[in-house]
Amino acid sequence: MIGNDLLGIEDLPREDIETILATAERMQEIGTREVKKVPTLRGRTIINLFFEPSTRTLSSFEIAGKRLSADVVNFSVSNSSVSKAESILDTAKTLDAMDPDCVIVRHGVAGVPKRIADVLDAPVINAGDGYHEHPTQALLDLLTVHQEKGRIDGLTVAIIGDILHSRVARSNIYGFTKMGAEVRVAGPPTMLPSNVEALGVKAYTSLREVLEGADVVMALRIQTERLEGAFFPSIREYSATFGLDRAKLRYAKDDAIVMHPGPVNRGVELSHDLADHRPSVILDQVRNGVALRMAVLYLLSGRPSRAKAKDAEG
Amino acid sequence: MSRILIKGGRILDPSENIDRQADLLVEDGRIAALGPDLKVSGAEVIDAEGCWVTPGFVDMHVHLREPGQEYKEDLASGGKAAVAGGFTGVACMANTDPVNDDPSVTDYIRSQARKDSPARVYPIAAATRGLAGEVMTEMSALRDAGAVAFSDDGKTIMDAGVMRRVLEYSKLVGLPIIVHAEDCSLVNRGVVNEGPVSTRLGLPGNPTAAEDLQVARDLMLAKLTGARLHVAHVSSAGAVALIRRARDEGVDVTAEVTPHHLSLTDEATSGYDTNTKMAPPLRGAVDVEACRAALADGTIDVIATDHAPHAVHEKEVDFVEAPCGILGLETAFPVVAELVREGRLSPLELIRRLSTGAVQILDIPGGNLAEGSEADITIVDPERRWIYDAAKGYSKSRNSPWDGQEMLGRVVATLVAGRLIYHCDRGVLVP
Numbered sequence: 001m002i003g004n005d006l007l008g009i010e011d012l013p014r015e016d017i018e019t020i021l022a023t024a025e026r027m028q029e030i031g032t033r034e035v036k037k038v039p040t041l042r043g044r045t046i047i048n049l050f051f052e053p054s055t056r057t058l059s060s061f062e063i064a065g066k067r068l069s070a071d072v073v074n075f076s077v078s079n080s081s082v083s084k085a086e087s088i089l090d091t092a093k094t095l096d097a098m099d100p101d102c103v104i105v106r107h108g109v110a111g112v113p114k115r116i117a118d119v120l121d122a123p124v125i126n127a128g129d130g131y132h133e134h135p136t137q138a139l140l141d142l143l144t145v146h147q148e149k150g151r152i153d154g155l156t157v158a159i160i161g162d163i164l165h166s167r168v169a170r171s172n173i174y175g176f177t178k179m180g181a182e183v184r185v186a187g188p189p190t191m192l193p194s195n196v197e198a199l200g201v202k203a204y205t206s207l208r209e210v211l212e213g214a215d216v217v218m219a220l221r222i223q224t225e226r227l228e229g230a231f232f233p234s235i236r237e238y239s240a241t242f243g244l245d246r247a248k249l250r251y252a253k254d255d256a257i258v259m260h261p262g263p264v265n266r267g268v269e270l271s272h273d274l275a276d277h278r279p280s281v282i283l284d285q286v287r288n289g290v291a292l293r294m295a296v297l298y299l300l301s302g303r304p305s306r307a308k309a310k311d312a313e314g
Numbered sequence: 315m316s317r318i319l320i321k322g323g324r325i326l327d328p329s330e331n332i333d334r335q336a337d338l339l340v341e342d343g344r345i346a347a348l349g350p351d352l353k354v355s356g357a358e359v360i361d362a363e364g365c366w367v368t369p370g371f372v373d374m375h376v377h378l379r380e381p382g383q384e385y386k387e388d389l390a391s392g393g394k395a396a397v398a399g400g401f402t403g404v405a406c407m408a409n410t411d412p413v414n415d416d417p418s419v420t421d422y423i424r425s426q427a428r429k430d431s432p433a434r435v436y437p438i439a440a441a442t443r444g445l446a447g448e449v450m451t452e453m454s455a456l457r458d459a460g461a462v463a464f465s466d467d468g469k470t471i472m473d474a475g476v477m478r479r480v481l482e483y484s485k486l487v488g489l490p491i492i493v494h495a496e497d498c499s500l501v502n503r504g505v506v507n508e509g510p511v512s513t514r515l516g517l518p519g520n521p522t523a524a525e526d527l528q529v530a531r532d533l534m535l536a537k538l539t540g541a542r543l544h545v546a547h548v549s550s551a552g553a554v555a556l557i558r559r560a561r562d563e564g565v566d567v568t569a570e571v572t573p574h575h576l577s578l579t580d581e582a583t584s585g586y587d588t589n590t591k592m593a594p595p596l597r598g599a600v601d602v603e604a605c606r607a608a609l610a611d612g613t614i615d616v617i618a619t620d621h622a623p624h625a626v627h628e629k630e631v632d633f634v635e636a637p638c639g640i641l642g643l644e645t646a647f648p649v650v651a652e653l654v655r656e657g658r659l660s661p662l663e664l665i666r667r668l669s670t671g672a673v674q675i676l677d678i679p680g681g682n683l684a685e686g687s688e689a690d691i692t693i694v695d696p697e698r699r700w701i702y703d704a705a706k707g708y709s710k711s712r713n714s715p716w717d718g719q720e721m722l723g724r725v726v727a728t729l730v731a732g733r734l735i736y737h738c739d740r741g742v743l744v745p
Contacts (some may be wrong), residue, residue: 087627088632089630090627090630109632109633109634110515110516110586110633111633112586112632112633115586132516170514170516193513194508194513195509195513198513199514
């Protein structure tokens, strides 16, 4: 069974990934019912502690918690309103005193969920930390690919775009590699992190080469406002060299699927047409995200808290 | 007449290349005699069996935070931490509030330190006004007020034209310019060493090239001007190689390395502990090895701690937001004593880099055990084990990556001007 927290995929054993995916497949059925609610986590309190603005991930966790009948509280602290001197650990301890059963943390800087987990009794789920990890995104991507392809082992996955600033890339690299897929990354050299191959991937700067033989093509969102001019010369050039459309997709396998963690910059990472239609599976990713997060919440908060477990051990 | 007899120790005096068993007698604040089995009546005896008896350590790079940031450290707490770490003298950097860019601030630090600090305190004045890297400070007046060197430490003078004039002008006063060498545009937002670790942790990287580039520039300017350059906290293999080559070419350059850059790699940041965040950052194993080799072969002259206290609440924030720097004074000796155990340095050479080296660079008293000298003496037991508890240390702050760890090698006693001012069993002995 999986550990106390879900902080990243790097340290998550393959068996735990399999457990989470299998649980998520069972959760999917709940979303198809007329009454989309089960009493599993009734009386449990889940806190969404988001230091970074988010609508998609926050809503996904909130819906997941509510479908399991948990009380979900959103504690959004935008970076600007946190005083510079405020200690994150203070915030965490304050929340801990309210006895939550699970705390979901998102922060713009790597490592914050771990630091919070170090002081909290409640399980902590990392909902994205800086450029580090976004484990539930990778797990929902694994679930989506598994359902599309019937397997993960032996597949070739190409991740394209801003690898340097992407927590989605890191988590997916660890996740797909652990499940037996070959992972490749590609992007402008300015957006490939130093020593990226140490993560167990092959790095490319040619879209054509990275797509050759790929079963899964994952485009990452480019932060156009912040990076244009510094990391790549222009959106036009990015889109011409790394943007995907149906013509370029022909370099990949015939039955390749296209994924994107959203929100898509249409016409930049993906052509408008590709964003909306097969072989892209973007909305399946979103749908699976709810089931996957239900599974994680169930596995982590559906049991006695750490402090109580310690008491029970005597 | 006050007498202290230090019995049975191993005398290590790098200034005379002395390494032998002997007793040492201190009389009225001065070293009175050195020899086997000294018989003295009425002396306080310190048993130094199994210990090294050395000239007082001198740390040429500390931040004592007074004036202005006394909640982190002040001259009293920093001075106590110094003597508890075996340092009888420390040189404090200019990034106080107000900045030490005016003789009145230098004078304030000196007079406060005389009252409050058990260790000798040597102010380093700013090289440019307000550490802004634009207008040079009044070096002559600052020297007269007691400054021993000039530095904008914590910041880099990015304008090469300004740096050239600062170096050139410093020849008027004959004091070294100490540089914090990191190219700001390359550091950018980097907070950890750029490489496999920054990639894995998802933290913005700071490449070694940022340090190499700046060291290269400053060496060229030192060559151009003939001024005395001292490179603070060298951390990269590239910077080491550049300094080695410049020394061979006769450039008047000296350099220091910190205990943390000699002992920890960027892997220490794996748990995101902000007490592993400093500038320059902890580097890769190749860089650590290059620093050790350079310290051993003399390319790097000095071990300096860059003691940088920050309050707990300042460090309990995310890794990007957290200020740079860690405590160093109270843990320096055990951390660097490892180099002797590994056979990288002889005890005598280690003490040279902890004491005599900085004395020579700053041209201050100390660094020897000659008869007649003021008795600044450190006694250390290289084999004694102890647990470092930052909360119980003398610094006001606790930001140490070694907090709670077992240390091997302990400062037993520290004498300043012949007075026993610290003993490990009795603590700091000041009123």
